[in-house]
Each structure stands twice: as structure tokens, then as C-alpha cells.
Amino acid sequence: MTLHKEGKATLLIALAGVLAVYAILRYFLPENDLIHGLWLFASLVIMGLVLQFFRKPSRPLTQNPNQILAPADGKVVVIEETTETEYFNGPRRQISIFMSPLNVHINFNPISGIVKYFKYHPGKYLVAWHPKSSTDNERSTIVVEHENGKEVLFRQVAGAMARRLCWYVEKGQNVEQGKEFGFIKFGSRIDIYLPLDAKIHCQIDDKTVGGQTVIAEW
Template sequence: MTIHREGHRLLLVSGAILFALNAGARYFFQDTAWVPQVVLGISAVFFLLLLQFFRLPKVKTEINPNHIIAPADGKVVVIEEVHETEYFDGPRKQISIFMSPINVHVNRNPMSGIVKYVKYHAGKYLVAWHPKSSTENERTTIVVKNEQGVEVLMRQIAGALAKRIRWYIQEGQQVLQGGEFGFIKFGSRVDVLLPLDAEVTVNLNEKTKGGKTIIAKLK
């Protein structure tokens, strides 16, 4: 299993702390065998949870300029028309995907194109499914324009637990559909804002696979 680079330091530090904790339990509770066993069990479960959170599975994306691919593993929690104010200042079709702590948290490009806009916003840490999380939470807004001139906006949104958003692209960069553009730690959400004539191909509460699931088709 490949581990994402965002987890390397945390796993190393956590492993060292857990090792010291277990060594201490064995030393101070030599006459109470069940205590070190319980500490070992809890430590193993905690470390395995961290491992699965930072896992980086191989994903092969079928490139198609007419498809919008899910930017993340998770569940569709919003499909609606909204008035986007930060970049387009106009109506757009929004699809939001919520990532629970058990999902892979890599964020992938919904389509290929040129990055036209990148902006980070500090903010609150409302739960990721809160209606105001798109505009009030810590977030990063990214816009990509494809060869046909269609612009798609992705918004990484921190949740109540996710307090670190990472993005790896910059304005003017060429990106490939399915390629990694960011990572959000410990529960979060990604919004995708599309042209109004885009055909949505997913339903509310449907599970998505980042880099694989087709969430919309462009006209």
C-alpha cells in the first residue's frame, strides 16, 4: 500500500509516540498484564486508521474532454443551481462531494486544461455539509479552463476536523484530468461548479470514486 506524502511525517511522529507509550505501559504495569495489552490494541487500531486515511491507491482515469470526473472519493451531498460570487459572479450548477475520515482524501482534477485562478481563504470550521461552509469555512478556490473554453471551478472546503488544506497547482499550469491537485486532512468537502447546460450524471447520496466516477457531461 502506498502512503501519501502528506502522511509521512505524521505517521512517523505518531509511531514514535505510540512506541514510547507502549514501552511505558509494559514498564509501569509489569504486574498487570492486561493494561499493556489494552494499550497495544488501542495503539494498533489508531495507527491502522491513520494508515488507511493516508493511503494512496493507484487510479487510472479514462481521459474524455466531455466528461467531468469526481474530484474525490465520497458521497454526493449537494446538486443544485447556485449564484457563484467569487469568480463567475453568475449562476452555476453545483455538485458537492463530502469526504468522511474513512475516505481517500486525495483531490483530483475533474478535467484537463489550464489553471486560470487559485485563491486560498482562511475561515471557519463548520461541519462540511453545513450550507454556509462553501462561503465561510477555510477553503481554496481553483478554476480550470479546457481547450473548448469551458471553465470549471473546484473548491476545497475544510470541515470540523479538517484543518489543513493542501493544493499543488498554480495559475497558468497545465493539468491533466484525474491528476492530483490537492489533499485535505481528516474529513472535508469538495464543490464542483459547472455551466448550467452541463448534464449531471450522479444522484444525491451516491458514492463517488475520485478520478473514476463521471459526475457530469459537458454540452
């Protein structure tokens, strides 16, 4: 397990912050060992939280052209038929995965194929489970066309705490199933829109592992 590249700047800022506070405490309260000890403990907790949030686990690459993998670690909170209005303008099967601050926040390609569509939308920061978060919040939408001609849309959705979406794909790019396509800083959700004939292999409240858990099949 290593530190994800998106966490390096945050780690340095956190380290500088805790050292600055400690220097101030040492200057104004040089003899107060209790305060110094409490801040040392708090500093370890803060640095530990940053490290665990930006952790990058080592996972074997799993690829199967008949399977659709979970794009993120988290909990399945939505499985429903809906009308997708940004790209398909028609009925699709939606699966939504909620990521808490304790989850790995790397996002993984659910299928291999060619990126046919990408668009970033600035927006609000409603809580990730709000019904309108998928259409009103800051979000990025990616559509990948599989070699079988079917298309899958997946959407990064910012939440009340998530203030930065990161993505590493662009239109026309070839992507591989199970490899990273992005990162979301601080709890949020991923929505994935599948063809209606896809066979769903997950249930509400299931825990998923990004790039590993099979959520559907063609």
C-alpha cells in the same frame, strides 16, 4: 496501494506517540500484562486508522475531454443551481461531494486545462455539511479552463475535523484530468461549479470515486 506523501509525517508522529506511551506503561506498570495488551491492541487500531486514512490506491488514469470527473471519493450531498460569487459572479450548477474520514482524501482534477485562478481563504471550521461552510470555512478555490473555452471551478472546503488543506497547483499551470491536485486531512468536502448547460450524471447520495466517476458531460 501505497502511503500518500501527506501521511508520512503523521505516521511517524503516531508511531512515536504509541511507543512513548508503551514505554511509560512499562516503566510504571511493569507487571501489568493486561494493560500492556490493551495498549498494544489500541496501538494497532491507531496505526491502522492512520494507514487507511492516508492510503493511496492505484487507479488507472481515465481521460475524456467530453466528461467531467468526480474530484474526490465520497457521497454527493448537493446538486443545485446557485450563484457563484467569488469568480463567476453568476449562475452555475453546483455539485458537492462529502468525504468521511473513511474515504480516500486525495483530490483529483475533474478536467484537463489551464489553471486560470487560484486563491486560498483562511476561515472557520464549521461542519462540512453546514450551508455556510462553502463561504465561511477555510477553503481553496481553483478554476481550470478547458480546451473548449469553458471553465470549471472546484473548491476544497475544510470541515470541523479538517485542519489542513494541501494543493499542488498554481495559476498558469497545465493540469491533466484524473491526476492529483490536492489532499484534505480528515473529513471535509469538495464543491464543483459547472456551466448550466452541463449534463449531470449523478444524483444525491451517489457514491463517487475520485478521478473515475463521471459526474457530468459538456
